[in-house]
Amino acid sequence: MKPTLRFAVFVVVSLFCGVLVVNTLTDPMTGRSVPYRAVFTDVAGLQPGSEVTVAGVRVGTVTEVAARGGLAEVDFEVVAEQPVPATGLAVIRYADLTGARALALTPGQGGPPLAPGATIPVERTRPALDLTALLNGFKPLFDTLEPAQVNQLAGEIVAVFQGEGGTVSALLTRIVSLTDALASRDEVIGEVIDNLNSVLGTVQQRREDLRGLVDGLGRLAAETAASRQEIAAAIDSGSEVAGSLARLLDGLGPQLSRDVRSVQDVTSMLVRNQSQIDGAVQDMPAFLNALDRATSYGSWANVYLCNLGVAVDGVQADLGAGPHTEVCR
Structure with missing residues (x-):
């Protein structure tokens, strides 16, 4: 085969493959198409070449997107075999997950088809959903x-x-x-908000005290940091004192045990003689009164013989007759 013929075959095959790829990617509509126009408030994402669908089936292509008078006008073509209801809606929807948009035509309430070249007003269009x-x-x-x-x-x-x-x-x-x-949970949320308002109000009223507290804590922290060596020395001294006290208690252990046992013996004796102790305590006021009378004439004890009786061999002699002092009376 001649080189020229080979080249010609290569060119034809390349053109055929190119057309096939383009047709596959663009998916052009075949047959006669009818032009229409729709007015939108927002056509974000819609562009020439976007699909026109009815019930999810592609029936046309967007040919032009332009802005006029603050609105967006979209020109599109639909295959002649697909009627466009005059009462239908034109809605911009997502065509795929990549964000591409498509123009969807809804059947509406039926009625006669839309005239070729007619415009769908903005009242019967819906813009794209902004996710x-x-x-x-x-x-x-x-x-x-x-x-x-x-x-x-x-x-x-x-x-x-x-x-x-x-x-x-x-x-x-x-x-x-x-x-x-x-x-x-509205009431609970309301109570929480009210409580927070109360707390914030109290904090606002005491902001000077709070500022002073924070400043004082800052100074305390600074002074503590500056005196950390003295504090460490005091802690070490405390440890030594605790050790000395432990050694002292160890030395006092035997004597302290004996003293505790002695106290136990004394308390046991007091418990055993509780009745006698109670009687002595009850008789104590009378004894103290008598002692007070006996010592009321000085710092010594006076003894008076108010009545004296002597009995000798059955003969009783009483020597207490006569006047008595006030003490005997």
């Missing part, structure tokens, strides 16, 4: 939940938007149950 704004809206809720609950809720949100499980109503039900759980 960042959505998740930021859940941030106050996430702040009050445990990490495991946040992960579960975020997983459910992602699953809903990926179409892998759950519905929006189920997701909202989960959110409502979580908010109900938080609402049931």
Whole structure:
């Protein structure tokens, strides 16, 4: 085969493969198409070449995206075989997990098809969902939940938007149950906030005292650090004193044991003679009164014979007759 023919075959095969790759990547629509236009408030992520779908099936392509009068106008084409209901909605949705967008047409309430070249007004269009704004809206809720609950809720949100499980109503039900759980603790949260306000108010009123306390603690720490050698020496001295006291107690051990035993003997004797001791204590006031009368005339004891009787061989003689002193009376 001649080199020229070989080159020609190579060029034809290369062109065929290139067209095949381009068609595979772009997936162009075949057959006649009908142009339409839709007006949106936001078309972030949508660009020329994005898909136009009906019930998830690709039926067209976005041809142009432009901003006019503060709104976004999207021109798109739909295959002629696919009617576009005049009452339907044009919604921008996520086409895949990479963030690409697609223009979805909903059937609406039926009715006659939209005329070719007609414009879908902004009242019947819906902009793309901003996941960042959505998740930021859940941030106050996430702040009050445990990490495991946040992960579960975020997983459910992602699953809903990926179409892998759950519905929006189920997701909202989960959110409502979580908010109900938080609402049931409203009184406790309110009490905690009130208590915190009270504590902060007290701290605010005593801020000067608190500042003085902190300053005093700082000075104490500084002086303690400066005197750490003296403190260490005092601790060592305390250890020596404790050792000396232990040695002293060891030396007093035998004598102290004998003294304790002697005290036990004395207390046992007192317990055995408790009745006699009680009688002596009861008679003590009378004895003290008599002793007081006997010693009331000086610092000595006076003895008076107020009555004297003598008996000799059966004969009784009483010598106590006559006047008596005041002591005898």
